[in-house]
Amino acid sequence: MNFFLCLFCLLSTSAFAQIGHRFPSERKVVKDPVTGVMLTFLTSQPHGDSKIYPTHPQWTSDGQWVIFRSGIAKGEAMAVNEQTGDIVQVSEGGYTGMLNVSTRAMKLYFMRSTDKSPREGKTGRPRQASPVELIEVDLAAVFADSKAGKMKPAESYQRICGIVPAEVGQAADLALDAADEWIYFRETSQEAAKYLAKNARIEKSFGPRNMGAGPGGIAKMHVKTGEIRHVVSVPFQIGHIQANLWNPGEIIFCWETGGKSPQRTWVVMADGSGLRPLYPEADYEWVTHEAVISKDEVAIAIMGHRSIGGTNNSANKGTAVEGANPGQDPGWGNAGTREKPSGLAIVNLRTREMRIAGQTPSGSGLWHVHGSSDGRWAVGDDFSRSIYLIDRLSGKMSLLSTGHKDTAADHPHPTFSPDGKKIEIQSAMLSADNRTLNICIIPVSN
Template sequence: MKQFTIITLFLSSFILLMPSANAQIGTRFPSEKKVVKDPVTGTMLTFLTSKPMGDSKIYQTHNQWTSDGQWLIFRSNRVKGEAMAVNEQTGDIVQVTEGGYTGMLNVARNSMKLYFFRKPPNDSNAENKNNKRRQSTVMQVVEVDLAKLFADSKAGKLKKANVYQRICGTTPPEMGAGGDMALDGDENWAYFRVSKDEARRHLAPDTKLEEDFGPRNMGAGPGGIAAMNVHTGDIKYVVSVPFQIGHIQTNPWVAGEIIFCWETGGKSPQRTWTVISDGSGLRPLYPESEYEWVTHEAVISKDEVAMAIMGHRKVQGNDTSGTAVSGANPGQEAAWGPSGTREKPTGLAIVNLRTREMRIAGQTKSGSGLWHVSGSPDGRWAVGDDFSRGIYLIDRQTDEMMLLSTGHKTTAADHPHPTMSPDGTKIQIQSAMLSEDNRSLNICIIPVPEDWLKRTYNNPKEATE
């Protein structure tokens, strides 16, 4: 009997120590932090996660760090459907949602808050309970008080989820809200996409709708953006356009300034757009030509947006039309048109929102060109990845460019998606360098080299001149 009791107690203790599949918000997980030397460049990489747990970073259009600079928020399957935070110094991992989330995670820059979309529980809305179509289009905007959560988690005094999570409001079913969500620079409004039906209701009657573009049969309109006040739950409509809207992001330094894209799954006739939150000022951010393949725009400073003008396609033989292309990288189908070759300027481009000037900050000498891009708010650095998963750092003052890190495996489940930290001293990526299956990703920090950080300039360029 004693032996049975001992075994039972041991098993009970073991179960208590295991992370629950339905773990509550604030549950802590042990550090997985590892420092690894890049096998090619010698850069010391800090892996904040190192196990194959379905990790991935927030998209590079959005903030990654909490306002105190101590935590990074990321997606993970440690608890399926829930988001995690990892402390950059200690490596501690904490669950920061309970009840799930959908779409983009929005980490506030000026407060210790997290915002996201969530589908309401099945029994939470009597009007939609027996109407699956409507229920799928109703979304809640949820706020998480991270400061309170981290403090209680550390103290081991966790409370119920509603102590940390607050429902800001619920979208009307007829809006068909969903997709990306973006927190305004004033942290008062959350912007989101609406259904085609809702977008059509706000278009002028004589508006000509765009058709699908490219071999992926995407891009047809209309599309629209609406917003919710995160304090009152009030809804306002922003704008409708005659094409499919993709990523929505905001300018964190200028309230009411929205950046969004025409989504086709590849080259767009006009990829980048900007609008003010009252619906005014709608215009192309960077007017592009048919031979320019513009993609992966990201706001990097108060006045600037970085983007990739792709140079990943090769003209075939002696063809001069620019329509025949070949190569190993994605997007080689001739149906995309003459875009993406290096017959015209390509590279990591930076557009000034005020002057509308565009400059090429840098470009790889061979291969695909840069793909996902970011930069430091102070205007010193730009960073991008390429199809081989190499990470390139650019000194915008000298135009010098270096391969900062590589070895992140082309077989990885996704690209590194580099994002520069708010203080401009490091870069966050997602990497498969440590994965045994060559696919699973981990959260990784790459430092800007110390000698680059110590640089001084006789005639520094002004980032927003």
């Protein structure tokens, strides 16, 4: 009996690793106990779910499915139908780094390591750097065959676009261009150094997390031919590469230090031209979590989360959990206080004008920020995991949803849907352990 039980478990686990595998709906509608807003939880079980980062699309091009990560099929990409709650596995063989959902076609792109050897330690990372494949998934075919119960082998749905040599690129940061022809990725320091001027001043690590040292670079791969081209090199560490999804060939990225940067936000074109700071920041400003929200606009957070002069004032209150407010280390210097303007800011890529849309009166201030592409709404979370909505026409800010637990494994990372009518977050509201996240949709009403 034990033999057959073990065999059943083994076969079940194997089945869960297959692309197109369907899981029962977990969809639940819950009323926010404070604001009264009706929250739709697309997942509600403690698998350990997480949404795609706000710098990237969340919904498939038909608007019906949300792509996410989950422990329900460890290491694989998942999709959930917003209306039916059906959950479908949309990769097989794993992925690494960012998931990229096309806004033009029913396609999904991600990188995958070619190293199939056993992983080492708790990190699960390869023993040494290895080439990575760029994979394209035909989502329309996966969903159709999965619904019909007639799945083909994984290679029928997954296409290898090309291979990035280990010495050239890394798979963590990945962004699909608006035209769906090129995918941008982060170069290795060694590759980036080849394109810097010999007299370039390479930046050292900045801040207490010992990150930010250069050089860094961005390259691109053509999704049809696999051709690789260099885009740009800079003397610092690059992070959060994202494409302007309304303007082909425009890239936004950051100087990644794990906190405050000397100059966080940057813009460059896909041919390497036009490199400049997106928002030129002062030493006292703590700029973070930039997200392109429309053809001409990028939302950024100018933080106001630290005490003025080291005093314990209201700017640092708003959480009951020690350590929930990151960036308090003295090593970051005198930045991120409310002595100067702070809040959710919108930067215009064309005019370079910046306007602050709103700021919480106390607490950490807005942390992860986003906005609707029609220019009507902006949204942000704070360290307490509360969600604030800002009407950009009237300037009114309101608490949209709360109770997502400041003990949660991560912040909500609010992201608007393409039509501007709803916001996706990740929430621990339903979690018995107060940490495990689920995928949640919040409606936005006019």
